[in-house]
Amino acid sequence: xxxxxxxxxxxxxxxxxxxxxxxxxxxxxxxxxxxxxxxxxxxxxxxxxxxxxxxxxxxxxxxxxxxxxxxxxxxxxxxxxxxxxxxxxxxxxxxxxxxxxxxxxxxxxxxxxxxxxxxxxxxxxxxxxxxxxxxxxxxxxxxxxxxxxxxxxxxxxxxxxxxxxxxxxxxxxxxxxxxxxxxxxxxxxxxxxxxxxxxxxxxxxxxxxxxxxxxxxxxxxxxxxxxxxxxxxxxxxxxxxxxxxxxxxxxxxxxxxxxxxxxxxxxxxxxxxxxxxxxxxxxxxxxxxxxxxxxxxxxx
Numbered sequence: 629x630x631x632x633x634x635x636x637x638x639x640x641x642x643x644x645x646x647x648x649x650x651x652x653x654x655x656x657x658x659x660x661x662x663x664x665x666x667x668x669x670x671x672x673x674x675x676x677x678x679x680x681x682x683x684x685x686x687x688x689x690x691x692x693x694x695x696x697x698x699x700x701x702x703x704x705x706x707x708x709x710x711x712x713x714x715x716x717x718x719x720x721x722x723x724x725x726x727x728x729x730x731x732x733x734x735x736x737x738x739x740x741x742x743x744x745x746x747x748x749x750x751x752x753x754x755x756x757x758x759x760x761x762x763x764x765x766x767x768x769x770x771x772x773x774x775x776x777x778x779x780x781x782x783x784x785x786x787x788x789x790x791x792x793x794x795x796x797x798x799x800x801x802x803x804x805x806x807x808x809x810x811x812x813x814x815x816x817x818x819x820x821x822x823x824x825x826x827x828x829x830x831x832x833x834x835x836x837x838x839x840x841x842x843x844x845x846x847x848x849x850x851x852x853x854x855x856x857x858x859x860x861x862x863x864x865x866x867x868x869x870x871x872x873x874x875x876x877x878x879x880x881x882x883x884x885x886x887x888x889x890x891x892x893x894x895x896x897x898x899x900x901x902x903x904x905x906x907x908x909x910x911x912x913x914x915x916x917x918x919x920x921x922x923x924x925x926x927x928x
Contacts, residue, residue, distance in 0.1 A: 641693035718747035724769040776818035796857035809838030809856035813847035
């Protein structure tokens with residue numbers, strides 16, 4: 629079996645459906661069925677049955693499917709180590725990044741890196757910070773960029789901090805905040821807890837939630853159109869004219885900050901490509917990237 633066969637078993641076990649598996653792997657259903665028959669012939673067992681409720685795996689097939697993830701992981705590590713022996717900066721970097729970091733920082737960062745190392749490719753996964761934390765822990769990605777203070781026992785580097793603020797197109801009195809329409813958005817639990825803690829320290833009544841939206845960028849657009857206020861990191865608000873911002877402070881008067889970290893495993897530094905990338909990020913002046921991003925927002 630080659631890595632393609634293991635990938636077929638992995639995806640089929642996840643999907644439990646021939647059609648969806650074929651679509652996910654960009655192959656035809658007849659080709660997929662043929663490969664499954666070859667795998668069954670190689671091991672001399674029946675792997676799965678097609679039923680009215682989808683694909684049902686046999687005990688032997690389920691064991692092979694569960695082995696697929698580890699086998700693919702081992703194959704990937706072997707390929708990376710072989711590439712590393714050439715002592716050149718080439719190969720594929722697997723990165724995980726929060727949606728927030730991807731929105732602002734990741735594109736210019738990767739552009740600058742690839743400009744110096746054109747033989748490097750990237751495989752990027754964008755999701756919530758808590759999920760990126762898990763991907764790094766399981767070594768499914770080489771490095772993670774998270775926008776929350778998640779507990780991490782491996783290597784971590786603080787990239788930048790930014791204040792969180794109340795944003796509104798109209799001037800507001802903070803003391804009257806519980807009575808004003810607020811726009812909420814989905815975010816990582818740690819960021820939500822940070823904002824909720826600030827609220828509880830100041831108000832005995834809950835906020836008046838006027839809207840529940842899916843993403844931070846949607847909240848920004850609602851605020852921009854005067855539909856309520858939002859509590860969000862200030863970076864996303866750059867370029868909005870006549871916007872009123874009030875920065876959050878804790879009981880000691882210290883600014884409430886959102887921190888963005890790079891996290892990774894120490895052992896990955898044995899790989900030449902990864903070591904070069906980490907050192908590149910460490911030397912990066914994220915203030916310069918922030919200025920580029922801010923300028924882009926103003927131009928737009």
